């Protein structure tokens with residue numbers, strides 16, 4: 001076997017560690033075969049993240065649109081309008097949106113007209129608008145805000161298709177099927193958009209851990225045909241202060257580049273944007289378009305009286321960029337993550353080293369939570385200070 005052979009855990013999903021930490025506890029998928037251990041390899045050498053309070057350049061807040069029973073993807077009637085709902089993506093919207101956009105477009109295609117409105121200009125709205133255009137629709141986006149003033153811009157944003165998405169007890173077979181179709185479409189679509197234009201790249205994620213079993217972690221939601229390559233690095237093979245580290249490829253999306261690129265594509269294809277806030281469903285019926293895709297995210301709670309929608313408050317603290325950092329981390333110096341330490345996630349981007357890990361259920365406030373900020377920054381400082389330096393490994 002090749003020295004760098006990856007551990008392939010039969011049928012497990014390419015779901016981020018972040019996804020598991022943010023989402024309600026997922027039942028681990030049973031693993032039929034024991035992971036194959038590759039032979040010892042030279043230690044991974046990683047440049048240090050310069051984590052320090054005087055490196056902080058901003059803190060951002062975003063409210064993830066969470067629905068305990070999962071996103072809504074269905075057609076409804078409002079007077080003579082056909083409304084396709086596409087909202088409630090929780091902490092997974094940046095990952096899943098091409099999938100639900102494609103499925104929402106299939107629903108819209110049932111209508112004979114080829115002029116459509118999209119409500120909302122976050123990632124769900126922009127991808128839905130592009131999908132409609134690709135299928136021959138003339139599209140206008142109506143949105144209260146456009147990038148950079150959307151929740152989507154406040155995202156971390158990794159490939160985390162199950163993060164904060166659904167409470168496991170409330171899943172239905174029908175919803176699972178929708179999710180699996182969406183995740184397959186989205187995973188493939190994002191892979192084909194890698195490169196500087198859309199700000200999507202693959203980097204390597206490390207999850208420090210003392211628990212070798214953690215490398216088996218999967219998520220029952222994920223389709224078996226999406227691969228989940230991981231390597232469990234042994235003591236001496238990684239620079240982290242824990243016994244092991246799990247290494248896996250992770251897709252990284254830079255939200256401001258990505259969302260602007262989607263908007264530019266939309267405009268290039270003849271799309272129009274109208275800044276408009278809808279207060280009631282009656283407002284929606286005044287649109288000239290009869291085919292409407294609703295991508296208003298958390299806004300759907302008030303607008304369409306969705307009782308389930310609630311925010312999972314997220315907060316990111318960003319350090320000055322370091323172009324040499326080409327890896328992300330999930331988890332801190334103490335593993336397994338203790339309830340006190342909580343989950344943390346570091347993602348390097350052109351606009352800074354993004355430190356996250358905050359998810360506060362049903363918190364609508366847009367003010368900085370200083371306790372959380374301190375926890376996330378201090379735990380990262382501790383992690384990176386405890387890493388062996390490249391010179392010593």
Ligand SMILES: Cc1cc2nc3c(=O)[nH]c(=O)nc-3n(C[C@H](O)[C@H](O)[C@H](O)COP(=O)(O)OP(=O)(O)OC[C@H]3O[C@@H](n4cnc5c(N)ncnc54)[C@H](O)[C@@H]3O)c2cc1C
Pocket residue numbers: 061062063064065087088089090091092093094095096119120121122123124125142143144145146150151152153154155156157158159160161276277278279295296297298299300303313314315316356
């Ligand atoms: C801290 C944080 C980290 C995250 N990390 C990840 C990650 O790693 N991976 C991932 O996949 N996802 C992640 N997410 C989740 C992701 O950002 C969301 O799932 C996604 O942004 C939801 O997109 P959306 O288009 O549905 O909503 P939004 O981006 O909120 O867009 C909603 C649009 O609707 C408009 N609108 C709302 N109400 C009205 C109204 N009444 N009238 C007119 N327009 C209206 C808004 O103006 C806006 O244009 C993260 C989120 C946060 C906050």
